[in-house]
Amino acid sequence: RLRTWDSRSQVHEPVDRNFRQAFSELDRLKDKLALSDAVIEKTAYIYRKALDKGLVRGRSIPGLVAAALYAACRNTETPRTLTDVANGINIKRKDVARCYRLLLRELDLKMPVVDPIKGVARIASIADLSEKTKRKALEFLKEASRIEVSAGKDPMGLAAAALYLACVMLGENKTQKDIAQAAGVTEVTIRNRYKGLKEALKL
Amino acid sequence: MPQTKPIVSIENVVASASVDQKMDLNEITRNFPDVEYHPDQFPGLVFRLKSPKTATLIFTSGKMVCTGAKSEEMARSAVKSVVQKLRKGGIKVKKDAVVDIQNIVASINLGGKIHLEQAARTLPRSMYEPEQFPGLIHRMLDPKTVILLFSSGKLVCTGAKKEPDVYRSVNNLHSLLEEKNLMIYD
DNA sequence: GCTTTAAAAAGTAAAGT
């Protein structure tokens, strides 16, 4: 467990101090964001690479740890938003985003495209939506990505709109506000995506 | 050969310039009531022209930065115009400005939609993060430019230092998109 | 890295009617 870290933890060279400092940060996040060991492991791997490439020089350690963590989530298809990670470490989302872009560029990381389907379960559980509604939303999203209405749109906004559309279709009484809050988007975004989905799916 | 002819529109040209002499920004501020100069905030003075609609930053070193022009030529004439106005306003400027184009921003319409997600998977040096921005960011090596791609088929090209580089970038990308079947024409 | 300038793309957001 955390071999990347353990392998050098005995040696007290500056690089390892940096690594240890960075990961005391990460330990707190593991519980806060309910992350798996695999994600933590990948975060350590990515951070180590950044360290070896000298990307940490003159930059905030929490910012890069957050970025490495977000990259690990993306890489493992773990549904955590940039905002989740930023709030977890208590840094500005914009700073995490900047560090994340730096990691992608300098380490040549290729990330899978975020699938809106990954956000459905979390929104549904926070908004307390039925299993049936969830299934229906998944269907809508699959068709939406097939015909590419999702291109350029915020995955969480799409997932929220699909769930709202499913609620309307199946008669589950949930307000746009409830779902918007659960998804972390505005009601306006749900309305816009809802309109787009309905037209594109000809419903 | 590409199936459509991209419509390219140059939207902004950034140029640096120098009159190779120290400038008294406070004097300029006194003689030109419309300029903005807040040295606490930024060391450059902002000199705006109504036509061509540009903003030129003037520094005490005599170096300048002109933004907002719609062409390389317009940027050069804007700088000439600024120097001319400074002289008319009683500011002594011995030499004419030497101008260098630093960046050209253009908007483009390819005339067909783009398979953005597939492009994100196949284009090298690209980043597609719809949670942060709706466009796909692609870094081209030659010419060294950055192109933003949108599913609508519209693009933004930036980083070019010559107008021909904008066209070369667009044509390179357009061919690449067609080669890889990432374009949708109706 | 930041500060300031300008400009487009499309999405999201917030404020005011």
Added chain:
DNA sequence: ACTTTACTTTCGAAAGC
């Protein structure tokens, strides 16, 4: 709900913190 304003991304130069 609609409009308006504004912010996200990309780029480069300038002088200085």
